[in-house]
Amino acid sequence: MNRVEDGEETARPAERSSATLRRWRRRLADEHAEAQVYRHLAERRTGEDRDVLLGLARAEERHAAHWARLLGDQAGRPRNGNPRMRLLAWLAHRFGSVFVLALAQRAEARTPYDDDADATAAMTADERIHEEVVRGLAARGRARVSGTFRAAVFGANDELVSNLSLVLGVTGGGVAAHTVLLTGVAGLLAGALSMGAGEYVSVRSQRELLAASRPDPTAPRYLPWLDVDANELALVYRARGMSTEEADQHAAEQLADLDPSPDRFAAGSGAGVDPDHEVVGTGLGAALSSFAFFASGAAVPILPFLFGLTGLVAVLVALLAVGAALMVSGAIVGILSGGPPLRRGLRQLAIGAGAAGITYALGLLVGGAVG
Structure with a gap:
């Protein structure tokens, strides 16, 4: 079938198969859900951002009207959009954060209209341009949080991997459980304090360099x-x-x-860039977020030992907990950056597993040599 022009119907009522009607109803529900996402996001914004989001909502409603015209009196009862879009609408209504905009950007990139002959050429073009519009809105939010977010993600991931490696290294050396716990707590405090101080100095220095250029x-x-x-x-x-x-x-x-x-x-x-859009962040904010996330990441590998587990059981529980945390943090990075969350999560997991495995093997070697 050739793609239809604006306003043109592709099939007469008698030619509509049940599969076609189901697809059109699904498209109608998805467009209504997408318009709802943008309206919820607009409720939490003001000025130009709000106007842009309401413009996107109106465009999605125009797309919904196209499918409603095709269905005519066969539209049936109102349906829910796909689960992903309904979840996005729920998040937009309650949070309205840059993460929701990043998810909306990915949703726009997955438009089904490229391969749908019943969608108009204008609708297909709209969806592609919508992705760029949402990308622009999300970029403002990314710029506002990137300094603190960078410190937080770096701190959490760094200590997840480093403290797990430390715990596995001394465990491989054959030391007692209380020694493993003491080593992990010392690594937590030393690493969190060092990261917080280093991040503060780094960000303050960068802001001073920028100030000197104004x-x-x-x-x-x-x-x-x-x-x-x-x-x-x-x-x-x-x-x-x-x-x-x-x-x-x-x-x-x-x-x-x-x-x-x-x-x-x-x-x-x-x-003359608006200071609110600087990507550097503040020194204190970066230091505090780095300390907090570094400490929280470092706590995960030692939790099994805190609850009295020992030996292989404690190691396995620590591995599972850190693996889950790495997957979550990687997925968050993927969402915010507009990348695939699962792939980013698996990448974080592979890096962490490689570092921990090498350290555990070295601990075994050193422990055997010392013993």
């Missing part, structure tokens, strides 16, 4: 006294990446319309 807010007040012939203002823009011709033109425009604002020097530099 225009001096007092410099524009001297524009009226510049030598127009020498036009040293053009050197500012050339230093920030403009070509000679662009810098001369921009400087001439600035001198013709003087405005003593520090934003005048931000052209071509990225220095």
Whole structure:
């Protein structure tokens, strides 16, 4: 079948098979559910973001109207959308976070209309563009949380792997259970404190470097006294990446319309970026999240020993707990980055298992040699 044009029906009532009707009803329910997702997200936002989300909801309702026209009086009772979309609507209604936007981005990427001859070309194009719209909205949220999120994820994953490796290493050496527990607790505290302090210094240093690159807010007040012939203002823009011709033109425009604002020097530099959208985060926020997540990750491998388990049973429980935690953290990273959650989770699991296995084997070797 050829793809239909806008407003054109593909089959007369007598030609509609039961399979076709079921597919159209499923498409109708999914579009209503998708529109609901965007409306719930819009409820938790204001300004431009809210308007964009409501625009997406209206577009999905137009798509739903297409399937309703095809079904006519055979639409039947209202149906629920697919479980994934219903879950997304529930999350959007209660949380409305960047994670929901990232999930919505993945949902838009899975559009079934590329292979559906009953969908119009405009609907197919809409879905592809919707993915880019949601990607743009999600990018703002990712930028706002990426500094703290990076520290949190790095801290949790690092200590999940390192403390599990530490526990397995000393276990492989044949030490007593209380020694394993003491080693794990010491690793937790040392690692969490070190990570928190290091993250604070790192982020503070990065913010200070960025601050040093921003225009001096007092410099524009001297524009009226510049030598127009020498036009040293053009050197500012050339230093920030403009070509000679662009810098001369921009400087001439600035001198013709003087405005003593520090934003005048931000052209071509990225220095006028809204601080709310910086990807660096704050030093204290990064340090606290790094400490908290590092400590929580480090606690997982020693939980079996805290509850009195010993030997192989404790090791197996620790492995299962850390494996589950690595899968979850990897999936979260996948969701936020727009990647496949399962693949990201398996990658985290494989890395952790490899590091722990090597450390356990070395512990066995060293323990055997010492013994």
